Amino acid sequence: MPGSVTMSTFLYTLLGLTVGASLHCSVRREISPCTCRLQEPTSNTILVACERMSSFTQVVDALRDKFPPDTDIALRIAYSHLDDFTNHSFQELGLAVTKLKLNHDNLSSLPESVFSGLGRTEYLSLADNSLPAVPQQVLRKMPVLKTLDIGRSQLQAITDADFQQIPDLQHLVLAGNDISQLGHASMPHTLRHLHLGRNKLSHLNGTLRGLTELEWLFLNDNQLTTLDEQLPQEGQKLALLHAGNNLLQKMPQDIRNYNAIEALFLQNNELPNLGGILQRARKLKRLHLCHNNIRELSPDEFNELDSLEDLQLGHNQLTSLNGSLLPLRSLRCLNLTNNLMEEFSLQEIIGLRRLRIIDLSHNKISRLSGQLENLVEPETRIVELRLDYNLLHSLDGALMGVHGLQKLNLSNNLLENFAPDDLIGLEDLRILDVSFNRLNTLEETSKTFLPSLEYLYASHNALTELKQDFHGLPSLCWADLQDNFIQSIEQDLAAKTRCRMHGLPGTLKVFLSGNPVQCNAQLLETIAAMEANFTKLLGLAHCSPSNMTSVITASAA
Numbered sequence: 001m002p003g004s005v006t007m008s009t010f011l012y013t014l015l016g017l018t019v020g021a022s023l024h025c026s027v028r029r030e031i032s033p034c035t036c037r038l039q040e041p042t043s044n045t046i047l048v049a050c051e052r053m054s055s056f057t058q059v060v061d062a063l064r065d066k067f068p069p070d071t072d073i074a075l076r077i078a079y080s081h082l083d084d085f086t087n088h089s090f091q092e093l094g095l096a097v098t099k100l101k102l103n104h105d106n107l108s109s110l111p112e113s114v115f116s117g118l119g120r121t122e123y124l125s126l127a128d129n130s131l132p133a134v135p136q137q138v139l140r141k142m143p144v145l146k147t148l149d150i151g152r153s154q155l156q157a158i159t160d161a162d163f164q165q166i167p168d169l170q171h172l173v174l175a176g177n178d179i180s181q182l183g184h185a186s187m188p189h190t191l192r193h194l195h196l197g198r199n200k201l202s203h204l205n206g207t208l209r210g211l212t213e214l215e216w217l218f219l220n221d222n223q224l225t226t227l228d229e230q231l232p233q234e235g236q237k238l239a240l241l242h243a244g245n246n247l248l249q250k251m252p253q254d255i256r257n258y259n260a261i262e263a264l265f266l267q268n269n270e271l272p273n274l275g276g277i278l279q280r281a282r283k284l285k286r287l288h289l290c291h292n293n294i295r296e297l298s299p300d301e302f303n304e305l306d307s308l309e310d311l312q313l314g315h316n317q318l319t320s321l322n323g324s325l326l327p328l329r330s331l332r333c334l335n336l337t338n339n340l341m342e343e344f345s346l347q348e349i350i351g352l353r354r355l356r357i358i359d360l361s362h363n364k365i366s367r368l369s370g371q372l373e374n375l376v377e378p379e380t381r382i383v384e385l386r387l388d389y390n391l392l393h394s395l396d397g398a399l400m401g402v403h404g405l406q407k408l409n410l411s412n413n414l415l416e417n418f419a420p421d422d423l424i425g426l427e428d429l430r431i432l433d434v435s436f437n438r439l440n441t442l443e444e445t446s447k448t449f450l451p452s453l454e455y456l457y458a459s460h461n462a463l464t465e466l467k468q469d470f471h472g473l474p475s476l477c478w479a480d481l482q483d484n485f486i487q488s489i490e491q492d493l494a495a496k497t498r499c500r501m502h503g504l505p506g507t508l509k510v511f512l513s514g515n516p517v518q519c520n521a522q523l524l525e526t527i528a529a530m531e532a533n534f535t536k537l538l539g540l541a542h543c544s545p546s547n548m549t550s551v552i553t554a555s556a557a
């Protein structure tokens with residue numbers, strides 16, 4: 001998913017993780033086997049890490065009083081055996097621990113006494129352990145805690161009392177547990193970021209209803225069937241909602257009120273429609289709805305979505321766009337792959353000046369219409385158009401006015417030929433894929449001028465001969481013509497073509513294996529003449545110049 005990079009960036013920020021150069025820390029010899037480094041040159045925080053410790057005693061011995069008591073310490077103890085936890089406490093370290101991470105330590109019980117001396121801890125991660133319940137007694141020792149991460153720790157339930165002792169908890173990560181029960185009053189109203197993804201929730205018990213400060217909410221990969229009356233009622237600050245991979249059968253009504261929403265991920269659910277819920281989401285930039293059961297879009301579905309850049313509607317059951325896209329003036333990427341469209345009209349995207357990528361692959365499109373050619377100004381600059389796996393017999397000249405098109409994929413259709421105006425005006429086209437069609441000639445490409453075309457994929461068609469087919473393709477560098485019925489190749493096929501790679505002269509490669517090319521003296525001559533002109537015919541092993549003599553002898557005989 002394109003979103004995943006950004007998603008992990010969100011999470012890194014959320015968890016306060018830093019990725020950066022390691023700066024020296026003066027006591028690094030004394031604290032071995034623990035290590036340390038400065039977080040940043042200007043910050044007062046030192047990152048201390050102890051990994052693969054055999055006991056907590058070892059940690060205490062290594063770190064006790066090794067840092068000035070006013071230095072902020074971010075302490076991480078990971079992959080360690082802490083069976084003697086109860087014999088010590090963090091107090092003994094004499095450190096101002098502002099961040100504490102205890103990860104992959106196989107912790108199942110956290111004795112309260114151990115966690116004294118953590119009055120300055122703002123960040124606690126207990127992720128990747130096996131905790132049967134939220135350790136309330138431990139959290140009580142950290143009155144200024146703002147961030148808590150108990151991800152992947154086998155929690156099954158969150159009770160009303162669990163976070164009650166933390167007056168200012170803002171970031172809470174509970175992802176990847178087995179949570180199926182949430183107390184009605186379990187979530188603190190101070191929360192700004194909440195991750196409940198990858199759990200076993202089938203109901204939220206109204207616990208998010210009053211969260212007015214929430215900015216990011218992750219509910220993905222649960223078993224939620226409805227979010228009605230479950231999401232924050234006001235949610236004026238909610239910018240991101242991820243409820244993908246659930247069983248939602250209806251758009252959550254509350255989203256209507258989320259004026260600040262910028263990213264909405266609802267993929268892999270069972271939504272039948274959008275019900276006009278998103279009409280006013282003026283700040284929405286990314287909308288992911290792929291893998292649902294969406295059948296219809298009303299013309300005013302996206303009425304005020306001025307900011308929408310990325311619309312993912314793949315793997316639904318749309319048969320028509322119903323003019324719904326016209327208000328999307330910021331749209332850059334439109335993905336409609338794997339739907340049931342039988343026709344696509346370019347009038348559906350008229351005026352969408354920012355639109356660059358359209359994916360219409362794997363539909364049932366047999367007709368392209370609404371040609372843009374007559375427009376006075378070139379309004380769209382579609383860079384990539386995917387129409388592979390459709391039912392097109394012809395292009396009907398519909399792409400004529402699609403200015404700026406660089407990549408066009410028409411593979412796996414039913415194309416039999418190109419008409420004279422099908423490819424006119426595609427002066428920026430660099431890559432054309434017409435493989436797996438029924439083309440019996442490429443003649444039109446000799447009459448049309450495609451000055452930028454570098455890659456032509458036309459394998460698995462019904463081509464029988466190559467004449468002057470490349471004469472309109474002066475920049476061609478790659479022609480895949482494998483698995484056709486080509487018998488003859490004329491010598492001046494590429495006479496007007498001169499491949500250039502990154503501005504430097506290159507060689508045009510023509511792939512011909514899987515064709516019944518007749519090997520005779522004339523072909524050998526053609527191969528040699530073309531090679532002198534930087535054109536290489538490949539896949540003709542049965543007819544290489546090395547058997548020149550035998551061929552000539554054979555034809556002489």
Ligand SMILES: *[C@@H]1O[C@H](CO)[C@@H](O)[C@H](O)[C@H]1NC(C)=O
Pocket residue numbers: 055057083084087
């Ligand atoms: C922890 O302390 C108890 C008694 O105070 C002692 O018997 C035990 O050996 C100690 N364990 C470790 C691992 O130091």
Ligand SMILES: *[C@@H]1O[C@H](CO)[C@@H](O)[C@H](O)[C@H]1NC(C)=O
Pocket residue numbers: 106108
């Ligand atoms: C984790 O702790 C449990 C007991 O809490 C123990 O049975 C198990 O062996 C420990 N696993 C490892 C890898 O130390």
Ligand SMILES: *[C@@H]1O[C@H](CO)[C@@H](O)[C@H](O)[C@H]1NC(C)=O
Pocket residue numbers: 160180181182183184185203205
């Ligand atoms: C809902 O919350 C109540 C009160 O907090 C709790 O008793 C109940 O178990 C919760 N139900 C679910 C399904 O989590």
Ligand SMILES: *[C@@H]1O[C@H](CO)[C@@H](O)[C@H](O)[C@H]1NC(C)=O
Pocket residue numbers: 295296297298299319320321322
């Ligand atoms: C087009 O919009 C109208 C009006 O909202 C609606 O009745 C119809 O079902 C929509 N058609 C499709 C195919 O989405």
Ligand SMILES: *[C@@H]1O[C@H](CO)[C@@H](O)[C@H](O)[C@H]1NC(C)=O
Pocket residue numbers: 290314315335336337357358359386
């Ligand atoms: C469209 O979405 C599908 C998944 O639904 C994805 O595989 C494909 O790469 C997307 N197309 C584009 C152009 O991003």
Ligand SMILES: *[C@@H]1O[C@H](CO)[C@@H](O)[C@H](O)[C@H]1NC(C)=O
Pocket residue numbers: 361388389409410411412431432433457
């Ligand atoms: C065109 O689409 C087909 C089928 O989806 C794919 O295999 C092929 O790689 C695409 N062509 C190009 C040039 O990207």
Ligand SMILES: *[C@@H]1O[C@H](CO)[C@@H](O)[C@H](O)[C@H]1NC(C)=O
Pocket residue numbers: 491492493494495496529530533
């Ligand atoms: C080789 O290039 C020259 C100059 O562009 C051209 O006149 C000639 O026809 C070409 N020969 C072949 C076999 O393409």
Ligand SMILES: *[C@@H]1O[C@H](CO)[C@@H](O)[C@H](O)[C@H]1NC(C)=O
Pocket residue numbers: 519541542543544547550551
């Ligand atoms: C040309 O040489 C290849 C092997 O290099 C051989 O398989 C093929 O039969 C030869 N063809 C002719 C016509 O001699």
